[in-house]
Amino acid sequence: MKNDYRETVEYLLHWYDLNARILEWRSNPKPYYVWISEIMLQQTRVEAVKSYFDRFIKELPTIKDLAAVEEDRLMKLWEGLGYYNRARNLKKAAIIVMEQYNGELPANREELKKLPGIGSYTSGAIGSIAFQLPVAAVDGNVLRVMKRIAGSFDDITKEKVKKELEEDIEAIIPKDRPGDYNQSLMELGATVCLPNGKPLCNQCPVMHLCKAFHNGDELKIPVKPKKKERVIEEKTVLVMECAGYYAIRKRTEKGLLHGLWELPNIEGKLSINQMEETIKTLAPYAKVERKLGEAKHIFSHKEWHMIGYYIKVERIEDVPIPELIWVDNQSIRKDYSLPTAFEAYRKELN
DNA sequence: AACTCGGGGCC
DNA sequence: GGCCCAGAGTT
Numbered sequence: 001m002k003n004d005y006r007e008t009v010e011y012l013l014h015w016y017d018l019n020a021r022i023l024e025w026r027s028n029p030k031p032y033y034v035w036i037s038e039i040m041l042q043q044t045r046v047e048a049v050k051s052y053f054d055r056f057i058k059e060l061p062t063i064k065d066l067a068a069v070e071e072d073r074l075m076k077l078w079e080g081l082g083y084y085n086r087a088r089n090l091k092k093a094a095i096i097v098m099e100q101y102n103g104e105l106p107a108n109r110e111e112l113k114k115l116p117g118i119g120s121y122t123s124g125a126i127g128s129i130a131f132q133l134p135v136a137a138v139d140g141n142v143l144r145v146m147k148r149i150a151g152s153f154d155d156i157t158k159e160k161v162k163k164e165l166e167e168d169i170e171a172i173i174p175k176d177r178p179g180d181y182n183q184s185l186m187e188l189g190a191t192v193c194l195p196n197g198k199p200l201c202n203q204c205p206v207m208h209l210c211k212a213f214h215n216g217d218e219l220k221i222p223v224k225p226k227k228k229e230r231v232i233e234e235k236t237v238l239v240m241e242c243a244g245y246y247a248i249r250k251r252t253e254k255g256l257l258h259g260l261w262e263l264p265n266i267e268g269k270l271s272i273n274q275m276e277e278t279i280k281t282l283a284p285y286a287k288v289e290r291k292l293g294e295a296k297h298i299f300s301h302k303e304w305h306m307i308g309y310y311i312k313v314e315r316i317e318d319v320p321i322p323e324l325i326w327v328d329n330q331s332i333r334k335d336y337s338l339p340t341a342f343e344a345y346r347k348e349l350n
Numbered sequence: 351a352a353c354t355c356g357g358g359g360c361c
Numbered sequence: 362g363g364c365c366c367a368g369a370g371t372t
Contacts, residue, residue: 037367038367039368040367041366041367041368042366042367042368042369043355043356043357043365043366043367043368043369044356044357044358044366044367044368045358045359045365045366045367046366046367047358047359048357048358048359048366049367080356080357080358081356081357082355082356082357082358083355083356083357083368083369084355084356085354085355085369085370086355086368086369089369089370116369116370117368117369117370118369119368119369119370120368120369121367121368121369122367122368122369125367137367139366139367139368140365140366140367140368141366141367142367158351159351182367183367186367187367189367190366190367195364195365195366196360196361196363196364196365197361198360198361224364224365227363227364255354255355256354256355256356257355257356258355297356297357298356298357298362299355299356299357300354300355300356300357301353301354301355302354339356339357340356340357340358341356341357
């Protein structure tokens with residue numbers, strides 16, 4: 001279904017001029033800054049990104065620096081932000097930009113989209129904000145705002161709906177300020193046209209154009225189907241300590257949190273008796289000192305339900321588990337990316 | 351078209 | 362306890 005959003009342009013741009021938040025990557029929209037910020041902002045709120053962005057740019061001020069950064073350093077810069085493939089793809093793309101684009105991002109949406117980690121939204125965002133290309137940048141905010149304005153009950157998780165919206169936007173996007181128009185839609189979605197049933201319609205610069213508001217449907221839109229339940233995984237986490245050093249290991253190559261570090265852990269929740277039996281076979285001279293509390297960590301699609309044990313080891317040689325490395329707490333904090341999922345047990349390290 | 355991939359903030 | 366967030370890549 002085609003929608004005409006032409007009338008929104010003047011109101012949204014004017015509102016954006018008065019209400020845009022001051023953000024580092026907005027004040028200085030160099031392609032590299034816009035790129036890094038847009039990747040960080042994928043599925044991530046502005047407030048969470050700010051400090052990561054500043055640190056990242058300070059550490060890796062140019063695409064050349066990013067292309068050369070060491071994997072562990074990169075993961076450390078991303079630690080806690082989540083979706084770690086975003087960071088790996090940044091580096092991959094930076095190498096391609098150095099080798100194929102003379103060190104500068106291409107000012108072309110299709111070329112941008114070829115780079116790892118840059119899809120339809122991000123290519124539109126970088127294209128319009130950094131290069132003033134008249135292209136749409138449709139994210140969750142834009143879908144919500146536009147479907148409310150149109151009074152549309154389309155299922156916004158459908159790819160076709162997103163594609164049609166891109167076309168509708170590109171039909172009316174102002175050629176002199178495409179990046180500002182896209183950002184005005186996102187800014188409105190983030191600060192006024194809020195999700196979860198609390199839009200601030202009385203503050204909205206386009207409420208007179210909004211069919212959802214007119215019809216009293218603003219809480220029913222956007223339409224999304226329900227998500228399926230998360231899978232629950234039970235784990236027993238071991239805090240193994242030897243003279244102030246703690247055992248950690250690198251997670252396997254693929255899948256959840258791959259390539260990051262973790263506290264050693266076993267499938268299933270072991271009772272203290274089971275733990276004592278198990279430790280005999282793993283490390284005969286280790287002692288189960290005490291039970292730690294239970295903890296839960298929720299990912300998008302699974303939950304870890306964990307129990308922990310504090311295990312004391314007299315000599316590292318007594319633990320014949322080759323994949324473990326033994327590191328003091330200060331080094332872990334400085335050099336090893338230990339995901340937030342282990343936070344409850346990480347507190348035991350000192 | 352469905353699944354995987356993090357973490358946090360807000361109700 | 363559930364929702365959603367300036368989504369992209371893989372299957």
